[in-house]
Structure formats: structure tokens, C-alpha cells
Amino acid sequence: MKLSALCQRQCKDTAKFRFFSNSEHKNIKKSTKVTCWKCQKCIVLNPSHTYSRRYFCPCERRIILPYTKHTNYFEIYDSLPTFKIDVSKLKSTYLKLQYQFHPDRFSTSSQREQDMAAEHSAVVSTSYKTISNTYSRALYLLLLEGIDLEKTGNTSEIAPEFLMEMFETNEQLEDGLNDRDLIELKLKTHKQISKCYSDLIPAFCNRNFAKAKSIVAQLQYYRNILNKIGDILDANTNL
Numbered sequence: 001m002k003l004s005a006l007c008q009r010q011c012k013d014t015a016k017f018r019f020f021s022n023s024e025h026k027n028i029k030k031s032t033k034v035t036c037w038k039c040q041k042c043i044v045l046n047p048s049h050t051y052s053r054r055y056f057c058p059c060e061r062r063i064i065l066p067y068t069k070h071t072n073y074f075e076i077y078d079s080l081p082t083f084k085i086d087v088s089k090l091k092s093t094y095l096k097l098q099y100q101f102h103p104d105r106f107s108t109s110s111q112r113e114q115d116m117a118a119e120h121s122a123v124v125s126t127s128y129k130t131i132s133n134t135y136s137r138a139l140y141l142l143l144l145e146g147i148d149l150e151k152t153g154n155t156s157e158i159a160p161e162f163l164m165e166m167f168e169t170n171e172q173l174e175d176g177l178n179d180r181d182l183i184e185l186k187l188k189t190h191k192q193i194s195k196c197y198s199d200l201i202p203a204f205c206n207r208n209f210a211k212a213k214s215i216v217a218q219l220q221y222y223r224n225i226l227n228k229i230g231d232i233l234d235a236n237t238n239l
């Protein structure tokens with residue numbers, strides 16, 4: 001397989017991680033006010049308030065307010081947009097929000113309220129999926145800086161030596177490895193992925209997005225290799 005073909009396939013494979021379009025991202029504007037549809041009170045959305053405090057009218061605890069787009073998904077969880085996050089805190093906030101905005105809780109409310117609850121619930125769920133997963137969190141943080149690795153492809157970020165190494169590994173996989181070698185390669189790839197994640201912490205922390213971009217590009221290759229190994233091992237088991 002030629003190098004260019006390998007790169008093209010990498011780009012195609014990573015496309016499935018798309019979760020947030022560029023145009024959608026550009027349209028996000030920080031809204032500061034919302035009018036309560038019930039009491040008509042103008043409510044200032046205070047960014048220091050928690051998500052549920054912002055989206056229930058103070059006039060009555062059960063009155064849900066319409067969703068207004070956030071600057072970023074981290075804001076929903078009262079967290080700063082960083083790579084190193086407290087995953088257990090994120091999960092407990094997510095569960096709380098899913099409960100508070102769950103459409104079932106509004107089953108006897110008006111259609112309008114049900115729609116609002118459904119929208120909040122969808123946003124809470126998408127944002128959690130995006131930032132709770134280490135890999136998609138890294139992609140998302142780059143996206144917030146205007147770097148869309150899925151759109152631009154990743155080949156320009158990769159050192160030729162690394163690309164050659166990946167090319168050779170892919171060739172080995174295509175030629176066929178025995179299960180022992182496959183498991184060894186799997187372990188090695190897992191270690192390389194862990195190293196990438198460790199390196200991403202200082203890269204994002206120091207706002208070195210060029211470095212973060214190149215690490216995430218490498219991660220995309222490693223993840224593809226892991227997927228291929230998994231497919232081959234599965235196929236061998238079913239023989």
C-alpha cells in the first residue's frame with residue numbers, strides 16, 4: 001500500500017469521530033439573558049451559576065427555561081476547558097443534570113416544556129460523551145482553538161519517520177501476524193497511546209496547541225492500528 005493511500009484511509013477512518021461541525025461551532029455566541037416564558041421575567045444567565053440554576057426560573061423551581069448555546073461544553077459542567085479533568089466529578093454532575101432535565105420528569109407538562117427538556121437532555125448527553133472520553137476531549141479542545149484535525153487531515157503534523165513506522169506496521173498487519181505477535185503489538189500500541197495521553201497534559205496546560213495537534217495526529221494512527229488488530233483477532237477467533 002502506498003503512503004498516500006494509507007493517509008487517505010486514516011483520514012476516512014477518523015471521520016466517524018465528527019461530533020460538532022465547524023459552522024455550528026462558529027455560531028455559538030455567549031447569551032447573557034433569557035426571558036422566562038411563564039412569568040416573563042428577564043433572567044440574566046450568570047456564568048458562575050450551575051447549569052440547573054441557570055435553566056430553571058427562580059420564580060418557580062419547576063419552570064424550565066430554553067437552552068441557549070454555551071461557549072463550550074465544559075461550561076455545562078462548571079469546568080474550565082482543560083485536558084486534565086476530574087472525571088468522577090464530571091460523571092456525578094452529568095447524572096444530576098440528566099435526572100433534572102430528563103424528559104420523563106416533564107411528561108405531564110406542556111409540549112413546549114417537554115421540548116425544552118428534550119433539548120437540554122440532548123445537550124447534556126452529547127457534551128458528556130464528548131468531554132468524558134479522553135480522545136474526543138483532546139479533539140474537542142483543539143476544535144475550540146479552531147483546529148479541526150478531522151477536516152484538515154493529519155499528515156502535515158506527522159514526522160516522516162513516524163509515518164514510515166506506521167506504514168511498516170500496517171504492512172506487517174496486512175501480510176499477516178500470528179496471534180502472539182498481534183497481542184504483543186497490541187500491548188506496545190496501548191503503551192504508545194498512554195504515552196501520548198501523558199504528553200498531552202503539559203501540551204494543553206502550556207497552551208502549546210501545535211504540539212497537542214501533532215500528538216493527537218499520532219494518536220489517530222495508533223487507534224487505527226488497535227482497531228485493525230481487534231478486527232484481525234476477532235476474525236481469527238471466528239475461524
Ligand SMILES: [Zn+2]
Pocket residue numbers: 036037038039040041057058059060063
Ligand atoms: Zn419564571
